[in-house]
Amino acid sequence: MTYQETIEWMFKQLPMYQTQGASAFKKDLTNTLLLAKHLNNPENGFKSVHVAGTNGKGSVSNMLASILQEAGYKVGLYTSPHLKDFRERIKINGQDISKEFVMDFMDKNKPFFEASQLSFFEMTVGLAFDYFTKERVDVAIIETGMGGRLDSTNIVTPLVSVITNIGFDHIQFLGDTLEKIAFEKAGIIKNNVPVVIGEYTPETKTVFENKAKEMQSDIIFALDEDFPVYDSDLTGDYQKQNRKTVLATVNVLKHYFDINEEALVNGLLNVVKNTGFMGRWQVIHQNPTAFCDSAHNSHGLKIVLNQIAQQKFKDLRIVFGVVNDKDLTEILPLMPKNAIYYFCKPNVMRGLDAKILQERFLDYDLKGEVYSSVTDAYKNALTDADKTDFIYVGGSTFVVAEIL
Numbered sequence: 001m002t003y004q005e006t007i008e009w010m011f012k013q014l015p016m017y018q019t020q021g022a023s024a025f026k027k028d029l030t031n032t033l034l035l036a037k038h039l040n041n042p043e044n045g046f047k048s049v050h051v052a053g054t055n056g057k058g059s060v061s062n063m064l065a066s067i068l069q070e071a072g073y074k075v076g077l078y079t080s081p082h083l084k085d086f087r088e089r090i091k092i093n094g095q096d097i098s099k100e101f102v103m104d105f106m107d108k109n110k111p112f113f114e115a116s117q118l119s120f121f122e123m124t125v126g127l128a129f130d131y132f133t134k135e136r137v138d139v140a141i142i143e144t145g146m147g148g149r150l151d152s153t154n155i156v157t158p159l160v161s162v163i164t165n166i167g168f169d170h171i172q173f174l175g176d177t178l179e180k181i182a183f184e185k186a187g188i189i190k191n192n193v194p195v196v197i198g199e200y201t202p203e204t205k206t207v208f209e210n211k212a213k214e215m216q217s218d219i220i221f222a223l224d225e226d227f228p229v230y231d232s233d234l235t236g237d238y239q240k241q242n243r244k245t246v247l248a249t250v251n252v253l254k255h256y257f258d259i260n261e262e263a264l265v266n267g268l269l270n271v272v273k274n275t276g277f278m279g280r281w282q283v284i285h286q287n288p289t290a291f292c293d294s295a296h297n298s299h300g301l302k303i304v305l306n307q308i309a310q311q312k313f314k315d316l317r318i319v320f321g322v323v324n325d326k327d328l329t330e331i332l333p334l335m336p337k338n339a340i341y342y343f344c345k346p347n348v349m350r351g352l353d354a355k356i357l358q359e360r361f362l363d364y365d366l367k368g369e370v371y372s373s374v375t376d377a378y379k380n381a382l383t384d385a386d387k388t389d390f391i392y393v394g395g396s397t398f399v400v401a402e403i404l
Contacts, residue, residue: 003099006106007086010120031118032152035126038112042126045133046076047256048140048156049249052148052185053164055300056198056242059234059280060164061143063246064253066274067267068139069093071259076132076140078153080121083278083401090128094275097131105130121145125152139257149187160252161188161217163208164245165199167299182207194218194252198245222248232268236281236293238303243268279400281307285382289313290391294400296322298330304394305334313390315340317381319403320395321374322357323350332364340384341368344377346398374402 001009036043051061058079065077075093082088087096105127106113113123132140142158144151166182182204189195189211197208200221212219222245230247232239246268250259271277279294281304289311295304308316316339322328323346343358345351354370361368371377374393381391393403 001103001107003103006103009110010086010106010123028150029152029154031116031122032125032155034116035112035118035122036129036155038109039126039130042129042133043155043157045129046137046140048142048158049160049162049253050142050144050153050156050158050188051162051164052144052151052188053162053198054167054181054185054297055295056164056238056245057143058277059236059239059242060162060198060245060249061141062271062275062277063232063234063242063268064249065091065094065141066271067246067250067259067264068141068253068257069274070267070270071257071263073138073257074136076128076135076137077275078125078128078132078140079143080124080145081397083397083404088276089124090131091275092132092135092137094273096276097127101131102127119152122152129156144185144188147187148185150184151188154188157190158193159256160249161190161193161195162245162249163188163195163197164242165299166201166204167297178203179207183211186211189215189217191215192217194220196220196222196245196248196252198222198248199241220248220252230265230268233270233272234277234280236304237307238295238300239280278404279397282404284393284403285391287387288382288385288389288391290378290382290393292393292400292403294397295394296326296396298334301331301394302334304392305336308390308392309336311390312388314386314388315390317342317385317389317391318368319344319374319377319381319391319393319399320357320368321346321354321377321399322352322395323348323398324352325350326352326396328357328360332360332366335361335364335366337365339366339368341366342377342381343368343370344372344374344399346374346396347402348398351396351398374399378403 068075077091090097227247295301318339319342321344343354345354
């Protein structure tokens with residue numbers, strides 16, 4: 001198969017949370033363990049950092065990778081979802097995995113994948129771990145998918161586990177209380193492996209402390225630590241806490257790697273250049289100013305919308321689309337009443353019809369027009385805008401992906 005045929009086969013033939021939602025969710029790690037055995041347990045072939053959480057996983061993972069790269073190490077980075085190309089999920093020192101490696105891996109293992117009915121995510125994790133082992137990375141930063149305890153990545157034994165924060169997202173899978181969601185994320189805490197907690201609430205702190213005690217793991221609460229303030233090219237307000245989480249993690253990693261102050265400073269300043277990270281409070285147009293951000297739940301959107309409110313502009317124009325299993329009751333009360341909305345449907349199976357989205361927004365007196373696509377909505381926002389207006393594109397990672 002060509003690269004394109006390989007990717008299409010992966011997307012179409014097998015369940016994948018990104019496009020199918022609930023049908024792709026697995027209740028245990030049986031398949032992943034089978035896959036690991038089939039591949040000769042590549043998860044044991046490299047040192048790792050394991051990152052879970054509701055928001056900030058991608059930012060924390062990319063910052064850590066950037067710092068370790070600046071310190072001179074060969075760094076694997078596994079994240080999801082991708083924005084433009086599947087290969088963005090698997091990188092070494094900022095370079096996407098090659099098409100040839102993807103094709104060869106899939107070609108060689110396809111009979112096993114089909115016989116075992118592996119999910120898209122399981123196959124991709126196997127691909128990443130096999131790649132990192134064969135390329136002999138010094139360390140790999142491994143981001144979980146949706147949860148933690150049952151996540152396919154949860155077969156690694158890392159140097160340090162990281163849990164960024166807990167918010168309400170994917171509640172149909174992870175639970176409908178912060179404690180239940182925290183329990184799922186805390187499933188990445190391993191025996192005698194230190195864990196860094198980014199943010200916590202009284203409900204989630206107890207869950208983390210109990211799990212760390214059970215696993216005899218040292219626990220570090222980044223929120224309570226006092227760190228110097230470092231500048232970063234990731235300028236979203238939510239990155240302030242993510243940076244603290246990164247600094248607490250780096251303190252643990254210094255036991256294993258030589259990370260000096262220069263690597264720390266340059267790593268935080270050059271995340272985008274070093275790793276190719278996109279879609280986080282990213283400028284996409286000037287005069288009028290347009291930003292995109294992939295925040296897609298109330299926890300993340302609240303911070304983004306507060307940051308927008310601090311900008312200077314005449315009119316605020318919001319290009320917005322979501323997937324059909326998004327809980328809009330959490331999001332709608334946060335959306336600004338004075339904005340002009342451009343409703344659109346992301347081009348994925350799970351995309352919510354823009355007309356339905358418009359109707360839901362109208363219930364909260366939030367008004368705007370429906371557009372045939374994300375790009376059509378964005379183009380119209382640019383055409384309508386005065387040079388002093390502010391345009392925000394968001395609601396879903398898929399919406400952001402279509403305009404980058």
